[in-house]
Each structure stands twice: as structure tokens, then as C-alpha cells.
Amino acid sequence: xxxxxxxxxxxxxxxxxxxxxxxxxxxxxxxxxxxxxxxxxxxxxxxxxxxxxxxxxxxxxxxxxxxxxxxxxxxxxxxxxxxxxxxxxxxxxxxxxxxxxxxxxxxxxxxxxxxxxxxxxxxxxxxxxxxxxxxxxxxxxxxxxxxxxxxxxxxxxxxxxxxxxxxxxxxxxxxxxxxxxxxxxxxxxxxxx
Amino acid sequence: xxxxxxxxxxxxxxxxxxxxxxxxxxxxxxxxxxxxxxxxxxxxxxxxxxxxxxxxxxxxxxxxxxxxxxxxxxxxxxxxxxxxxxxxxxxxxxxxxxxxxxx
Numbered sequence: 001x002x003x004x005x006x007x008x009x010x011x012x013x014x015x016x017x018x019x020x021x022x023x024x025x026x027x028x029x030x031x032x033x034x035x036x037x038x039x040x041x042x043x044x045x046x047x048x049x050x051x052x053x054x055x056x057x058x059x060x061x062x063x064x065x066x067x068x069x070x071x072x073x074x075x076x077x078x079x080x081x082x083x084x085x086x087x088x089x090x091x092x093x094x095x096x097x098x099x100x101x102x103x104x105x106x107x108x109x110x111x112x113x114x115x116x117x118x119x120x121x122x123x124x125x126x127x128x129x130x131x132x133x134x135x136x137x138x139x140x141x142x143x144x145x146x147x148x149x150x151x152x153x154x155x156x157x158x159x160x161x162x163x164x165x166x167x168x169x170x171x172x173x174x175x176x177x178x179x180x181x182x183x184x185x186x187x188x189x190x191x192x193x
Numbered sequence: 194x195x196x197x198x199x200x201x202x203x204x205x206x207x208x209x210x211x212x213x214x215x216x217x218x219x220x221x222x223x224x225x226x227x228x229x230x231x232x233x234x235x236x237x238x239x240x241x242x243x244x245x246x247x248x249x250x251x252x253x254x255x256x257x258x259x260x261x262x263x264x265x266x267x268x269x270x271x272x273x274x275x276x277x278x279x280x281x282x283x284x285x286x287x288x289x290x291x292x293x294x295x296x
Contacts, residue, residue: 067202067257082257083201135194135207149202152209152255 021117021177027185029192032123034184036177037169040118041090043097044110048084051105058103059088059096070148070161079148079161087148087159087171089118116159117177121184122167125191130160130168132187140165154183195270197251200277201259214250216240217262218282244268248282251275 026035045063047055056062061073063086070079075092088096100109121129127138133154137143148161156179159171172180196205222228222236241247244267251263264273264286274287 067204082259085258135209150256150258157255 021174022119022181025181027188029125029185029188031125031192032121032129032188034129034181034188035120035122036181037118037120038091040113041093041095041097042111042113042116042171043088043100044112045078045086045088045100045107046084046109047086047105047107051103051107054103054105055100055107058099060099061088068143068147068149070146072146077161079159081148081150081159089171115174116171117174117180119170119172119177119181119184120163120167121170121188122164124166125188126166126168128191129184129187130170132190133183134158134160136160138162153180156180156183195272197263197272198275199253199256199259200261200275201257202253206253206256210253210255212252212254214252214260217248217250246273246286250278 020036020039022036024036026033028034045055047063052063052065059076059078061076061078062071063078064071064080067080070077072078076088076090076094076096079087079089081087090096097109097111100107123129130153131138134151136149136151143149143162145162145164148159150157150159152158153170153172156172156176158180161169161171163169170180170184195208197208197211198205199211219236222232225233228236247265247267249263249265250260252258252260260278261275262278262280262282263275264283265271266273274283276283
């Protein structure tokens, strides 16, 4: 799978230029900045308890088993989404799908790099900006640094990851990205207000 | 906003993340072809719709995406308890719900 993908890229003509959704968009308000992050490799991983150890080893990052947590190592982050479901994001340019391909333990890994768009919300008012459309408690006690959760923002489903005390990574589906970005921009302006 | 405890996420989450999925503990017959029309109608269409305590399936749609069971009071809309899918109907409801049960 990964090999085939690499081949296609090598022979791609200039006319097959990729245009990531929202590329380069950013909005700054007082105390909060909303900006689209560069493309990353992502997989949706489903696996039973018995396969977790083997997959963690292959991916080089321990898959978290505790709800609402994430683990991170060398540019690769694994987010707990459900009891047997993880979202693995690789920002270092390595393909996690290829790493899982060699694991014989039962699992399902699906490449979703192009399905998702990541938006960074940073600044002292980041929490308030996201809370404009997300009903979860995002205080540091309830949602500490490293906490990750699938949730909703307005009408769209998002995956939220707290990367720092005042920084969040919002992952959403590509087709929702315009809505989510605009929603966050409005939230940022209100939060700054 | 109503907070619902998800037994898989092990914490209370806002209701917007959840979807109701109908009455719980309705067992599908192992021999569906052998069911009489009356029995099938009961299984497929007839629901208890009580005033008071109801056992329901809920899904943490925009969270862990898991189905689970919840005991809810249809009068007060209070969630009395939630438990994982596949677990038996609780024989006894938690104490602090006695007042609600008595109604």
C-alpha cells in the first residue's frame, strides 16, 4: 500500500499538484491565533487489547490505554479515541501506515492523511475560542496538556488535542474545514472581545 | 447542559456528544425464521414507553463512539446510572435514586 503510494508520487506530473484545503489561512485576534497547520500523515487505528503491545512497538509510540489521553514521541502522536480506537498523527514525514503493515497481530489501520485538516488555536484565549462551540470542560484540571478527545464544535465533529497550556490542535474532516475554521475565527474574535 | 456519564470514557460528558438509541435489553431471537408473527411484532415494534424509570441504549457518538446502557427517569430526565453494553440489567439501582424510583 505504502509502496504503491510512493510510486505514484514519484511519477506525478506537475499538473497533479496537491492543494490542501485552507492552506496557509490564519486569523489573529487579541490573545488568540487560529491557523491551519501543514499536512501530516495520519492513520485511524483499530485494534483489540492483545495487539496493542505489538503495534506500539512497530509505531515507536506507546498507544495510550487511558481515556482522553495521548502519547507523543519523535513527532508522532497517538490519541486515544475509544477503547479500541486511536488516531495516530505523524508530523515528521514518516508513514505510520507502513510501520503497521509489518505487524501480524490483528488490527486495522487506515490511512486518513488527506481526510483531516489540522488547525492550531494558540494564545491565552485559545480555551475560550474553542469553548465558543465545544461543550467540553477545557480547564487545565479537566483537560490537561496532552489530553485528547473526539468531540464536537458547533455542528461538526472534531478531535481536540491540547499541545500546551495555551495551545490546541483541532483535527476535523476536510469537507468540514471551512466551517470549522470560520467558526474558530469567530470564536477567537469573541474571546478577544 | 445535561451531563451524561460515559462508562467507557469514565467521566461525565455534555449531552451534545450523545445520541439516544432506543430501549435496551431487547434480545434478538436466535431463530428469527421460527418466530411467530406475534412474537416478531413484539420484538420489532412494541416498546415499553414507561413513565418513570426506563432502560435505554445510548451512544457516545461524538466521543468514544461506543454504545452503552443508561437508566433514565422519563419524568425528570435524570440519568440514574450508566453501564457498559453487554452487562446485565442492574438488579438494584444506586441509593440516591430511591426518591426518584418511589415516584
